[in-house]
Amino acid sequence: MGVFKTIRDAIRQLINHVSFSLSHRLRSLITQTHAIAVDALSHSYTTGNSSTQILSDVSFFVERGETVALIGRSGSGKSTLLNLISGLEPIISGEVRVNGQALSTINDSERTRLRGAEIGFIYQAFNLIPTLSVEDNVALPLALSNVSYKHQQPKIADALQAVGLQTRARDYPDQLSGGEQQRVAIARALIHRPALILADEPTGNLDAQSGRLVLELLSKLVDEQSSSLLLVTHSQEVATVADKILLLEQGGISSLSKQDLSSSAAW
Numbered sequence: 001m002g003v004f005k006t007i008r009d010a011i012r013q014l015i016n017h018v019s020f021s022l023s024h025r026l027r028s029l030i031t032q033t034h035a036i037a038v039d040a041l042s043h044s045y046t047t048g049n050s051s052t053q054i055l056s057d058v059s060f061f062v063e064r065g066e067t068v069a070l071i072g073r074s075g076s077g078k079s080t081l082l083n084l085i086s087g088l089e090p091i092i093s094g095e096v097r098v099n100g101q102a103l104s105t106i107n108d109s110e111r112t113r114l115r116g117a118e119i120g121f122i123y124q125a126f127n128l129i130p131t132l133s134v135e136d137n138v139a140l141p142l143a144l145s146n147v148s149y150k151h152q153q154p155k156i157a158d159a160l161q162a163v164g165l166q167t168r169a170r171d172y173p174d175q176l177s178g179g180e181q182q183r184v185a186i187a188r189a190l191i192h193r194p195a196l197i198l199a200d201e202p203t204g205n206l207d208a209q210s211g212r213l214v215l216e217l218l219s220k221l222v223d224e225q226s227s228s229l230l231l232v233t234h235s236q237e238v239a240t241v242a243d244k245i246l247l248l249e250q251g252g253i254s255s256l257s258k259q260d261l262s263s264s265a266a267w
Contacts, residue, residue, distance in 0.1 A: 033063060034097065035195050036098060037097040038085070040057050041058040041095070042056050055080065057094070059253070060246055064228055065227070067231065070233075070248060071256070076250075091103055098118055118194050118196055119196050120190055123202075124205050126173070128181055134165060139156050141189075142155060155192075179214055182203075186221065197218075197227050199232065202218065211235075211238075219241055236262060247264055
């Protein structure tokens, strides 16, 4: 009996090991198809003796090459979620994976390197440096990644050509219109060919016509580079360009069809 028990226990251990290995490999294969995988993410802020829950058990994913619109009323936690996805805020509960990398397992310097290599940012306020020329603003992600000046030049030229600003390379931000400044920001976000673009209200400071042109350009370039785009917006028109729409409300997240946009709680 002792021999049979030993054999039985050994078989059970082998089965458990194989099951765990297959499960781990399956999870790995699944996350490899996602630019973003958010799993049971919760986040709160504490002020004095009070705590405010911002996100509660949020889970979703953005596939590679997919454009996802994130909508929700002001104060719903959209900016907090972007900060957590980009590693600008520490993860307290849950997990975020960017291009397969779990953010909770890496330190600050590693998160900084991940942002530089894998993520491009586009902001509502453009966030161009006024004392730098257009070409120097566009080159910032390359300079921060220690790409040599020689190797920067053809990338800068290609990026400015892509956004139609090749003749404005030596100009400064205050010499450009709002639409042109956002096109510079798009070129800067895409110059290092990141896997993921995080865009926070990219058309929010533009008139309707400029906003449409910028959005069309952004969609075209993201598609050409096969990047993923997570787009925060308060515009129904902007949200309709997405492959998928997510509504952030009362700390939770849910999918929304384009047909239900106008009646959603986001507006």
